Amino acid sequence: MAALGPYASFIVTSYGLVTAVVALLIVWIFLDYRQQTARLRELEASGIVRRSGRSAAEI
């Protein structure tokens, strides 16, 4: 911190904030993917089939 000079708190806060927001984006996209695939599996389990006849959860 001392090597960053008198404005170290501004630099550290900037990098910390970017890390936090990018991490939030990654977690949000990952959780959304899990939610959508879980819904597709539920629909498939209830007997709903795509018009093509392929599995609903197939990627």
Place this chain on the structure above:
Amino acid sequence: MSLIDLANPTKFLALTARVLPWLAGATVILLLIGLYQSAMAPDDYQQGATVKIMFIHVPNAWLSMFVWGIMSIASLGTLVWRHPLADVAAKAAAPIGAAFTFLALVTGSLWGRPMWGTYWEWDARLTSVLILFLMYLGLIALWRAVEDPSRAARAAAVLTLVGAINIPIIKFSVDWWNTLHQPASVIRMGGPTLDNAFLIPLLIMAIAFSLLFITLHLAAMRNEILRRRVRSLQMMQANQQRAA
């Protein structure tokens, strides 16, 4: 796989599953190299160590405009060619673009306080970027407000293309008006004015953040395709229940 094949969401999902791990790996490697280079960059003779904020502020600022550009091209795809993935691409990009714009605003503010003596100034560059951020939020709200995806797609595409007028205003605001924000120092006539000690880490970080965007965008597009698949299957289920 030809380009036209990518119009098929199932083929697009297959491609995404293949390329995402490689893109994510390349992004992590480039980010680590960029962060190391940024940490090793010398202090600026005027700004001292605060110049390190530039290595994250500038890539986020570039991407805030680049993502809107991608959304504008996708909007043309929705309105002119009715490409099935165009609206998916635009909708998936909006929250990521909003996040980059938010980071550009906040890191710029944190850089401005020690350098300019203020967190915020209502000058042309800062205000036009704030308007861009509000436009991202407006678009996200629009997509959420309209239930029918095709109606939402057309309205969002028109709004995106109208909002694209703001991009050259942001880019040239520092030339057209007297602003507190410094003029362009990388993408300008006559070449960059930055020394290589700053330019190289900045370019590595810019490429790393661009790869990060592509990775997140493809993953978010995959989610949006799956969400639409869920919606159509739920409608089929509702129709079957009604018929029974």
